[in-house]
Amino acid sequence: MFFYLAQQTINALQLGSIYALIALGYSMVYGVLVMINFAHGDLFMLGAFACLLLAVLLPVHLPFVVILLLVMLVIGLLGALIERVAYRPLRDAPRVSAIITALGCGLVIENTTLSLSPYPQFLPTLFVSKTLTFAGLTITTLQILIIGVALGLMVGLDLLIRKTGFGMAMRAISFDAKTVPLMGIPVNRMISLTFFVGAGLGGAAGMLYGLAYPQISATMGVLIGWKAFIAAVIGGIGSIRGAVLGGFILGGVEVMAVAYLPSTYRDLISYSLLLAILIFKPYGLLGHPPNQKV
Amino acid sequence: MSALTVENLTVSYGDIHAVKGISFEVRKGEIFTIIGANGAGKSSALRAISGLLRFGGSVRLDGKELRGIPADKIVALGLSQVPEGRGIFGNLTVKENLHLGAWIRKDRKAVAEDLDRILSTLPRLKERLLQPAGTLSGGEQQMLAVARALLSRATTLLLDEPSMGLAPKLVTEIYNVVREVNKSGVTILLVEQNANIALRLAHRAAVLETGLITLAGNSADLLQNPRVQAAYLGA
Numbered sequence: 001m002f003f004y005l006a007q008q009t010i011n012a013l014q015l016g017s018i019y020a021l022i023a024l025g026y027s028m029v030y031g032v033l034v035m036i037n038f039a040h041g042d043l044f045m046l047g048a049f050a051c052l053l054l055a056v057l058l059p060v061h062l063p064f065v066v067i068l069l070l071v072m073l074v075i076g077l078l079g080a081l082i083e084r085v086a087y088r089p090l091r092d093a094p095r096v097s098a099i100i101t102a103l104g105c106g107l108v109i110e111n112t113t114l115s116l117s118p119y120p121q122f123l124p125t126l127f128v129s130k131t132l133t134f135a136g137l138t139i140t141t142l143q144i145l146i147i148g149v150a151l152g153l154m155v156g157l158d159l160l161i162r163k164t165g166f167g168m169a170m171r172a173i174s175f176d177a178k179t180v181p182l183m184g185i186p187v188n189r190m191i192s193l194t195f196f197v198g199a200g201l202g203g204a205a206g207m208l209y210g211l212a213y214p215q216i217s218a219t220m221g222v223l224i225g226w227k228a229f230i231a232a233v234i235g236g237i238g239s240i241r242g243a244v245l246g247g248f249i250l251g252g253v254e255v256m257a258v259a260y261l262p263s264t265y266r267d268l269i270s271y272s273l274l275l276a277i278l279i280f281k282p283y284g285l286l287g288h289p290p291n292q293k294v
Numbered sequence: 295m296s297a298l299t300v301e302n303l304t305v306s307y308g309d310i311h312a313v314k315g316i317s318f319e320v321r322k323g324e325i326f327t328i329i330g331a332n333g334a335g336k337s338s339a340l341r342a343i344s345g346l347l348r349f350g351g352s353v354r355l356d357g358k359e360l361r362g363i364p365a366d367k368i369v370a371l372g373l374s375q376v377p378e379g380r381g382i383f384g385n386l387t388v389k390e391n392l393h394l395g396a397w398i399r400k401d402r403k404a405v406a407e408d409l410d411r412i413l414s415t416l417p418r419l420k421e422r423l424l425q426p427a428g429t430l431s432g433g434e435q436q437m438l439a440v441a442r443a444l445l446s447r448a449t450t451l452l453l454d455e456p457s458m459g460l461a462p463k464l465v466t467e468i469y470n471v472v473r474e475v476n477k478s479g480v481t482i483l484l485v486e487q488n489a490n491i492a493l494r495l496a497h498r499a500a501v502l503e504t505g506l507i508t509l510a511g512n513s514a515d516l517l518q519n520p521r522v523q524a525a526y527l528g529a
């Protein structure tokens with residue numbers, strides 16, 4: 001009984017860390033622009049495809065870390081590009097227009113990918129996984145890698161946000177964007193950087209997800225993207241730590257639901273969780289009402 | 295020598311003409327104040343000068359035309375604004391707010407020295423460096439806003455109603471800080487509803503009424519002017 005729970009906890013950490021990485025992108029963008037970047041789930045999907053291209057098309061075998069960094073770079077740049085061409089012109093338009101545009105961008109990405117790759121693809125094995133057993137528990141080195149990389153990226157992001165000028169500027173923008181230019185800070189550049197970092201993390205999540213579940217498809221970002229968005233809302237959208245917390249909570253709930261209940265209950269439970277949290281904490285677990293962000 | 299030359303400045307929000315063509319000059323090293331009632335267009339004028347609003351006419355800083363230059367680039371030219379309502383980032387610590395004020399400077403050592411010097415005159419901020427700025431009192435926030443603006447090494451400082459919402463004793467304190475800053479060589483353009491205290495501090499002044507300058511001159515003369523006394527000094 002206890003072993004079963006411990007075993008499921010390892011699975012929950014793996015899924016939760018992937019949700020958390022994606023949720024961070026939603027939350028960062030919401031923090032600076034007060035909009036939901038609905039194309040984010042599709043950037044996650046492109047992360048998996050970018051990994052596939054780098055692993056299959058290149059004649060040389062790149063080390064894992066190099067592939068990861070390249071995926072993050074490419075998806076990050078794409079995220080920043082989308083902001084520049086699709087969202088920035090709508091900066092002063094009603095938020096709904098930007099959100100609809102984001103949905104549209106997501107559809108464009110998805111269908112472009114679908115037209116290039118109508119059938120699911122398989123990621124080759126980038127990492128030869130070994131199964132470790134201790135005290136009756138089994139964990140694969142791949143799981144350790146996925147959880148480790150995800151946690152490492154989260155710690156890195158936390159340092160970036162708390163310690164660097166960019167992080168301070170990002171937090172200042174989310175508090176009062178209109179005053180930030182008076183500090184001599186180029187707000188647009190900071191917003192581009194926010195998209196770059198958020199999308200880069202989403203791309204990394206796509207690659208990690210592909211390592212765990214090697215069958216990848218053009219539509220894989222839809223459901224996972226929604227789930228990660230729910231995770232961000234549960235944690236309190238706009239809150240960085242909330243996104244991480246929400247990701248792990250949702251991952252945990254889903255894994256446990258499948259472990260102890262019929263697996264078809266999984267989505268019912270995660271959406272019910274969202275509703276329940278929104279009833280009691282309308283701004284999420286760590287979120288603040290607008291203009292009270294202290 | 296002129297630090298700031300404003301010619302025929304106009305600011306509109308759609309059909310609302312908030313500033314209808316004003317001209318004035320702020321000389322290097324002086325304190326110039328614009329006084330006016332609610333809605334006169336004071337903040338609109340300041341926000342236009344610092345690049346936050348589009349405007350018509352011309353604004354020159356040390357001879358350089360500012361029209362069309364974005365706000366963040368204007369800071370690098372030596373002009374800094376303390377906005378109405380202070381514009382403190384309440385979710386950041388006092389120290390982080392100050393660091394953002396020095397954003398455009400790369401000389402870390404000199405920034406640290408300036409910070410020490412500024413904080414030595416503002417002991418209450420020094421004690422609260424690691425506290426979220428949103429937990430400061432109104433007066434402390436205003437001090438922080440001024441200190442933050444100075445850290446960009448501004449040569450011209452725009453202040454939008456620094457006395458707003460403060461008890462008289464704190465207003466005096468803030469104004470003492472402003473006077474000291476001016477003595478250190480910074481040119482100041484101060485906007486106020488509180489004409490009494492602003493005119494006593496400033497060298498020269500202008501009166502703004504519904505978007506137009508209706509009176510201008512030495513502050514001492516304006517203090518004696520019966521129209522000013524009746525409208526703004528409650529005499």
Ligand SMILES: Nc1ncnc2c1ncn2[C@@H]1O[C@H](COP(=O)(O)OP(=O)(O)OP(=O)(O)O)[C@@H](O)[C@H]1O
Pocket residue numbers: 307310311312330331332333334335336337338339378487
């Ligand atoms: N964003 C805006 N949109 C539309 N009208 C505006 C806007 N901001 C200011 N106004 C209008 O412009 C006029 C001047 O406003 P402004 O804020 O410049 O006045 P002020 O002199 O600073 O007043 P106060 O002393 O109350 O701060 C007012 O009639 C105001 O209603």
Ligand SMILES: [Mg+2]
Pocket residue numbers: 336337338378454455
């Ligand atoms: Mg005003």
